[in-house]
Amino acid sequence: MNFRSLEKSVSTSDSNIVIELEKMTNLSEVVINAQRDKFSAVTKMKDIDETAIYAGKKSEVISLNKITANKATNNTRQVFAQIVGLTINESSDGGLQLSIGGRGLNPNRTSNFNTRQNSYDISADVLGYPESYYATPTEALDQIQIIRGAASLQYGTQFGGLVNFKIKSPAKKPLEIVTRNTLGSYGLYTNFTSLSGTKGKFSYYSFFNYKQGAASDRTLISTAGTFLQT
Structure with missing residues (x-):
């Protein structure tokens, strides 16, 4: 016990046979953080955030720095893998369009979600085809906020809900x-x-x-x- 296994060839003609065993080193506990980060990558919105009330609403917040996804190509299935109830339409090899939908509605160009960037509408209409205007690069994002349920009481008519892309905060250093x-x-x-x-x-x-x-x-x-x- 507490020694490593040893295999050694010896000759019966040897008068003295010396066998030295190497003592094992007991390591402290090993904590794997990757699985923990995977579970903590999706959280909920606060009940009250500045002037917005999210209590009683179904919400998810995706932390982009914790997920395992191909951010260079905006791989939608990887980015939204832990969000239940979304319909994803993959029609662009380069991730030029995210194409997500909810509640069984058409995901083409995310037309049934009110889509915002830093809380401002991307398209001219509350509902429309925001990805005809612009699709935020995943590498520039800090969070993706998804609000469903009773969100219409706060943001107007939205059948699918709200998707808000939060851009990364500026660095604390000058450059x-x-x-x-x-x-x-x-x-x-x-x-x-x-x-x-x-x-x-x-x-x-x-x-x-x-x-x-x-x-x-x-x-x-x-x-x-x-x-x-x-």
Whole structure:
């Protein structure tokens, strides 16, 4: 006990046979955090958040820094894998359209969700085709908030509910540059570059996203956004 196993060939002609056993080292407990992060990646909205009341509403919050997903291609099935009741339509190889729906409604271009970015409507209409205007790159997101149930009392007519994409907060340092390049099959190439920082009471977060793929009819897309806070 407490020694490692040893296999050694010896000769019967040896007068002295010395066998030295190596003592085992007992390790402390091993905690695997990956599974814990997976379960904590989806949480609920607070009952009261600033001027909004979410008590009694079905809500989910996806923390993008905890999920295991292909963020470079906006892989919708991976991003929303833990959200129950969503219908996902995969029609874009490069993740140019998220195409999610709820309550059995048509997921084409997320047309039945009120879709927002930082609590502002992406499209001109409350309900419509927001992804015809813009689909927020997953790499630029900190959270995805999904509110269903009685959300219509707060946000107007929404049959599917509300999806709100929360952009990452600016870095605390004066300047931070993050760039990621992804290569994949079918000529996939993506570049995501963000520039952010905080100087006194002024903070900023800006990003540029470029995608290219040879196998899709949507071969090229580039998006850019800048968000300022004072």
